[in-house]
Amino acid sequence: MDFVETLLTDRLRSAVATVLGPGHAARDLQVRSATRPEFGHYQTSLPLRLAGPVADSPRRIAERLVERLDVEDVCLPPAVQGAGFINFTLRPDFLARRVNEILRDAALCVPRGEPQRVVVDFSSPNVAKQMHVGHLRSTVLGDVLARVLAFVGHDVVRQNHLGDWGTQFGMLIEDLLEEGHDGADLDLAGLDAAYRSARTRFEADAGFAVRARARVVLLQGGDRGTLAVWRRLVATSLTAFDEVYVRLGVELDEHDVAGESRYNADLPRVVDDLLAAGLLTESAGALCAFLPGFTTRDGSPLPLLVRKADGGFGYDATDLAALRYRVEELRADRLVYVVDVRQSLHFEQVFALARAAGWLPERVATDHVAFGTVLGEDGKPFKTRTGATVPLVSLLDAAQERATALLDDRGSTLQGAAREETARAVGVGAVRYGDLVNGLGRDYVFALDRMVAMDGNTGPYLQYAHARSVSLLARAGGSGDVVTLLREPAERRLAFAVTGFPGAVAAVAETLQPHRLCAHLHQVATALSSFYEACPVLSAEAEVRASRLALCRAAQRVLAVGLELLGIRALERM
């Protein structure tokens, strides 16, 4: 099924070719959603742009085009309005047909593109540290993008690029051993605390610093005892991360883990190959790649530090190795990195060097999904009053607590386990939606009160709209499969909203901007609520009743699948 825009564009294109010649039909005809309801469903300003080239008035051109426009099966006679706009209003029977097609299709008519293997890098917490609010965006955005890309037919490979390697582990392991721990006797919160105290000790105690550095050498050299402790740290961390993922509804498990340590053995090869390619320069003892177009603060060339002066490797080298693995071993056609916007320059450099080295062929696309920082109410990066990071679980606890209060406040009849389960889904859904609804790139303020609110563009609002539609359909008892009548404006508005779903999902797959899907689902939910007010369903006369039920079912399906793509549970009762 083509998008309606595509359909109208094709028809318009033949009219342009007939009336003005094929030369003019080649341009982008710009059929867009109407900016105002009185302009119908779609509009184009093409005649305004053709006025110059054709040497005629926009309105004349519009009238000539409309004369030859064959769209009878799709919309009412197109109107020439304003300075030379052509407005399209879809026919109710066409809208009904579209809704029915969506209703019949398991994938809701979301088009499947040319299948690609897409590697999505997201979440990437650090071993021995609790996941905190800073991991929320990468985890949730990445999860949604992976879901959406898979839904449109791509072969998605999730990669959790765990921070599981580096000098800090020497410090932590040395501290643990000196304090009599074996690495398995502490949970993640305990490890997190130990990490902080080890850090303090490292800075205050010169003797410890020396032993910590020696421990790094042991770890990197593969010392058995040291490695054993390290493995326990990783295992403990993964178990805790998994709990958070399950609770958040994130589709990410241990099979998706490919941490920094995995690329450890590849790092010398990365250096060798870059050296052989003549891409590295020695500078102050380090091996650097100086790429054209990158400069530092004083205007000198900005290096990518592939090997540090002490012989160690930084994350530049690790990211290069990971990129190479993803292209060569995972056979990626597209690499998506869901990582903080502050790493933009880093990724530009890594991609540029990989292209120069021939590790990133032209056919492989790269996307850095760069998102902004989560801020506290004070407008500064979200921290506790004492300046510590906020564990993700405590946020989810708070959200769930508020969701429970919300259910009680709204007189929910749910009790016991069902009540708790629902509160959990509402709380998590609120946090996820509150994150996803924001545009990428910019910072946003984490305001739990707004996220868990019943009003407005929130997760609970969408879940409620869904639950309500399920409830109505259940009462109706299964009748109503086909939309046949769309007489009321509220019915048409809802039908039109439903038909926008395939385009909204496709837009997210293309632009990697989940907030577009949020906006669309919110539109469907509000149209559904208005429809309830204006159009009685169960008490309506037989044919109207059946048609309205089908429309309702279509909206319910869109909300259910849409929420699923956002990783939010489409509840049946609230």
Add this chain to the structure above:
RNA sequence: GCCUCCGUAGCUCAGUGGAUAGAGCACCGGACUUCUAAUCCGAUGGUCGCAGGUUCGAAUCCUGCCGGGGGCGCCA
């Protein structure tokens, strides 16, 4: 200093070179013997940071300025 992102309603934010710039919240006025009112209907609210430029047409593209965030060699 250079690079980059941002500045849109009181607040939080959408916005693809097109018509009178949109949502949500808040505020104000209505609608509950319900299909779950967690809702709906309506009203108020704007020099799109400022100034130029390109264009038939600019929140959108270009330049400059003002204000803010972020980044800019051995942390990741």
